[in-house]
Amino acid sequence: MIQVFPAHTRNTTDLGWLKSHKNFSFGDYFDEDNVGFGVMRVCNDDDIAAGRGFGPHPHSDMEIVSIVLSGAIKHEDSLGHVAVTGVNGVQRMSAGSGVIHAEYNASDTEPMSLFQLWFMPSKRGLEPSFENVTYEPEAMINTLLPVVTPEGGEHAAKIHQDMSIYLSKLEAGKELVFRQADNRRVFLMIISGKLSANEAVLETKDSARMEAEQTVAIRAIENTHFMLIDLP
Numbered sequence: 001m002i003q004v005f006p007a008h009t010r011n012t013t014d015l016g017w018l019k020s021h022k023n024f025s026f027g028d029y030f031d032e033d034n035v036g037f038g039v040m041r042v043c044n045d046d047d048i049a050a051g052r053g054f055g056p057h058p059h060s061d062m063e064i065v066s067i068v069l070s071g072a073i074k075h076e077d078s079l080g081h082v083a084v085t086g087v088n089g090v091q092r093m094s095a096g097s098g099v100i101h102a103e104y105n106a107s108d109t110e111p112m113s114l115f116q117l118w119f120m121p122s123k124r125g126l127e128p129s130f131e132n133v134t135y136e137p138e139a140m141i142n143t144l145l146p147v148v149t150p151e152g153g154e155h156a157a158k159i160h161q162d163m164s165i166y167l168s169k170l171e172a173g174k175e176l177v178f179r180q181a182d183n184r185r186v187f188l189m190i191i192s193g194k195l196s197a198n199e200a201v202l203e204t205k206d207s208a209r210m211e212a213e214q215t216v217a218i219r220a221i222e223n224t225h226f227m228l229i230d231l232p
Contacts, residue, residue: 001212002198007205010045017052021045023189023207037209038185038231039161042118045205048073049111053104059095061126063119063159065148066091066103067167067227069191071112077101081130089134090147090165092157096126115189115227121160131157140167142174144228163231170195170220178216178228185231186210193224 010021011029020026023043025035035041041062053074066073072086077093078100085091086106093101105112135155139145148165152158159165170176170193180186188197188208195201196219200208210216218226 001210002200003209004200004202005207005209007203010205017049019047021205037187039120039163040117040187040229040231041120042116043187043189043207044116045113046116047111047113048105050105051108054102056100056102058098058100059093060098061121061124062095063121063161064091064093064095065115065117065119065157065159065165067115067117067147067165069113069115071110072106073112073114074104074106075101075130075132077128077130079128079130083130083132085132085134088137089132090157092131092133092148092159094121094126094129094160096121096128099128117165117229119159119161119163119231122162123160126160133157135167137169141169142171142176144168144176144178161231163229166228166230167226168228169223169225170218172220172222172224174220176218178218178230180210180214180216180230182214183232186213186216187229187231188216189227189229191225191227193226194221195219195224195226196221 013020084106144166148157190202194203
């Protein structure tokens with residue numbers, strides 16, 4: 001089963017300094033039929049003005065992943081971590097038993113954009129932790145590049161859940177096949193471009209939620225940058 005969610009159906013908050021497109025219930029937006037997908041709870045597509053961001057605030061028992069699309073984000077937390085992540089970078093914070101953090105646009109002159117993703121952890125009360133990784137953009141051309149996995153690695157953040165996040169830049173006319181294990185889900189988000197996934201056609205900032213699709217055949221109708229998440 002494939003459900004397609006066109007970009008214009010996302011809930012949008014515009015605070016001037018922040019424009020946030022929300023794929024699931026978040027903050028003052030609540031839809032009892034759209035509170036998550038498997039262990040996924042948040043997929044916010046955020047644009048943040050220069051010099052602005054989110055001040056110190058608490059989290060617990062959540063795996064929080066930030067994927068930078070343009071500009072750079074600065075992270076600070078109560079564990080003493082300070083990090084700046086730019087394009088081709090990923091941050092992962094395990095809030096675990098509790099942490100306070102802040103996130104800001106690292107530039108005083110340029111805007112930034114990112115995906116912020118929240119997932120339920122495999123168990124509660126984990127020790128809080130933070131990780132900052134980078135990947136080579138050429139490594140995702142015409143393939144699925146893992147940037148977040150349960151095992152982690154030199155260019156992939158480690159997440160405390162049985163799931164993986166992949167990024168790809170698929171050239172027009174090229175195809176990929178993702179084979180999904182039983183009883184798992186796929187979340188697909190188009191960053192830019194246009195592709196087909198089985199019988200569904202998706203364009204820039206459209207998303208799809210897939211269940212019981214053991215094979216997902218992805219074909220780029222035009223050059224397409226996308227994210228694929230495999231999760232329980």
